[in-house]
Amino acid sequence: MTTSPFPILIIVVPLISAFFIPIIGWWRRGLCYPLVIVALSISVLSSIFILHMVVEQGTIHYYLGNWDPPWGIEYVIDHLNAFVAIIVSVISLIIAISSRRSVERELPEKIVYFYCLFLLQVTGLLGIVVTGDMFNLYVFLEIASLAGYALIAIGEDGAPFASFNYMIYGTIGACFYLLGVGYLYVTTGSLNMADLSKILPDLYHSKVVLMAFAFFIVGVGLKMALFPMHVWLPDAYTYAPSAVSALVAPLMTKVGAYVMIRIIFTVFGPNFSMELIPATTILCWVAAMAILFGCILALGQTDLKRMLAYVLIAEVGYIALGVGLANKAGLTGAILHILNDALMMACLFLVVGAIMYKGGLRNIHQFKCLHRKMPITMAAFTVAALSVIGIPPTCGFFSKWYLVLGAIDANRWLFVAILLIGSLISAILFFRVIENIYFEPADYAHNGGEHGEIAIDEAPLSMLIPILITTAGILLLGILSGKIVSIIIQFAVPAGL
């Protein structure tokens, strides 16, 4: 057990700040933004510190209120949590920095509520990541989801309906999850993950435990929008305000994936999920469908934001495929993809936000000549797009490398093919957009481009800097992925795979 306050600081600081924001906002509206930045910066610093501690000393246990587990709530942070926590806190800080101008433009009346909900959402996501208690996880899941419903609902015209739709699905998912927790509590009398993983092996043949497992997978699958439980996602993320899509799109699904890894490999052991029932095999097939389905449906979209939402469904499929392959390389790929995809999606949604901020454009056919107007943003978009396709040396390539290795190691040739076909379809998807951005219509071409001189009209610095940071991340983390795997991820992969 550790007495260091950092595990709890990650959550408490944004939570308390969320409550202070309405009060401060009532007094001075302009102070909300700095407060959010400060709160999230503290979270980032604590998560960096925790990662450092985990890498140095191994798993950290923090007992909430000094109650011993399994009676009290325990926060357990190992390599996997620390890794995901740092992703969540850093990405949400980046998004918060960039949100300022777009929130002022899109939601001038609701700045205070927006930031309050924003922090609650981040609190929920971080809480899910650090907790070691099944019921506590449910609480944070609901905090994140409820904040998410509200955030999405303040978007444009279709948003309230999309959010309602999301709420129905999300609530069903939460119910399934809660039922699962209940079943486990009835059979084992415990809610602590570490405790459960010790008690459960004796009960693996119980029907109740089996049902609990099924409920967990369906519940989490709904939350992470795993095909075919993705129906709520495209509408919700398309109509949400751009700052909100940029926050929830990279993080919510990734945190869901994290929960799935935890349940399949920590709470239930690998020999339950792989040998007793073919859960991981089913997951593989579902994931493969998700990849193909997401990519192919994305082909039909002309609204860039909606297209990205479908790409996101495919990306969730990649992570789930890595989890389902359930071998070292596959899981390494899945965990690495949590990081890479969070970065790529953050970058892409930030770019969409910047384009909408500057010109209100969303349809990819309206993007002609955009590279003259916004050269830096478009360069960032190109890099992120190449990463989604999986072109080296961007980071997206390396997670695909591990996933392909995992599929080959598992002798699943079909999944190798699906991974590669998915990449090729995303190449079509993104090069279609890139062509629209960079190649100009023929009438410009005849004038040698000189007549159509278009002034540079870049997004404001507060949006540009976060975009550039994520782009640099995409390029650097690709090269550094070997280090990330050898320092963090290889310890995050459960032993015995």
Added chain:
Amino acid sequence: MEVVSSTRPLLAISVSVLAALFILLTGERRRNLRELWTILASLAKFSIVASMIPIVLAGKIIECTIIDLSPGIALQFRVDAFGIFFGTLASALWIATSIFSIGYMRGLNARAQTRYFFCFAFALNGALGVAFAGNLLTLFIFYEILTISTFPLVAHRETPEAIMGGRKYLAYLLTGAALVFFSMGLTYHLTGTLDFVGGGFLQGQGPSNILRLLFVTFILGFGTKAALIPIHEWLPTAMVAPTPVSALLHAVAVVKAGVFCVLRVVLYVFGPQLLSDLNLWLILAYFASFTIIVSGMLALAQDNLKRRLAFSTINNLAIIIMGAALLSPSAIIGGIFHIAGHGFMKITLFFVAGAIYVKTQKENVSELDGIGRAMPITMGSFAIGAMGIAGTPPVVGFISKWYLCLGSLEAKEIVFLFVLLTSVLLDIAYFFPIIYNSFFNRPQGRVNSGFDEASMLMVIPLTVCAIISVILGIAPDAFFHFFGIATLAAKNILGIC
């Protein structure tokens, strides 16, 4: 073999990345400064590469390890004889092409020249990275950089045909890359390493059927870039690109990178021993022979000069691959040496096509009657290049064809001797009418029959390339020690020291 560690390979590669950044920052406004960066970078690149030649000739390997990308695979450059061979060729011809490009682009008052020079510099970075890569993963990274950075060059004119050409190019090459990706994963799965070893490292590493499958996917994957028939279709279509692009990239850097990769796989991954055990060499040699004959015949039917040259390129690339596939010492020397010989001759021919186009806007063979009277230097160089390709002494093409013929006799396969001789006859059939018509036919219509050459920026590079191909034919070891390096590489591969 002695290994020297040095950062020179990294420097040689990064010079053009730096140049690309400077080009981008300088932009269209100060175009002379921008062109200065290109020239400086090409000179710097060539001198760094040239400084490594003596070290390699002394039988040493230059190594530069940067970072671990994945367990057991580093981002590593290893300059061996074969690598320095291709690196020298690409960087030497970049100098000529840079000068020619300036003349060509300004002569046509082309648009988006900054993008053009930026992508060109980046493509060279890819080509050199491919040459110096020490393992398959590093090779693949630069292979993809080369693919992606060439796409804007192919589609440069932004006319509908150019964009279609670009799309076709990407469709073929990305599919090929996906196959390579798979093969690479499978190789890693089988051996746990991806480092190139002269003579191969796959021997005895897996069941022979899996190895056969691996060979097929590797050849199909890299074969797209090397434009083997029937996966060559993108190359003639990509001739819509500006001529310097066709010259350097589609005669030297891109397609030669494809051939280089095929040879790396054949000679450094599989190795002669394994290929003859599996009986794969004969199949590859027949596959290449098919390409040689068919492309020669298709070239006869082309009226567009650049398309005719493209099919001639396909023909010669297959000749190189056949040389490697025959696995006999002379054939390997001839094949490797033909990479350089063909590079100099074919770039001359493309430069001529470009000079004619800039001067007269003529693209078709049937329009070239009497053009030799107005452009004697240009067409004289064309004659030298064409005779060289057809294997006429004293041009360099004779040397490589001589060694290839010897090699097919050493391999005791007389069929391939006839294939080579037939291809020479086809070369004569499709090139000599052009030479004859341009000098001896009367010009059609009113054409200036006096001396009327294109800009010196174009004439000088093409003349220099023609002269060098004659000099290399008389003294194959002149300037760059190409022949010595090719012999060294062959020895290294066959294990003769």
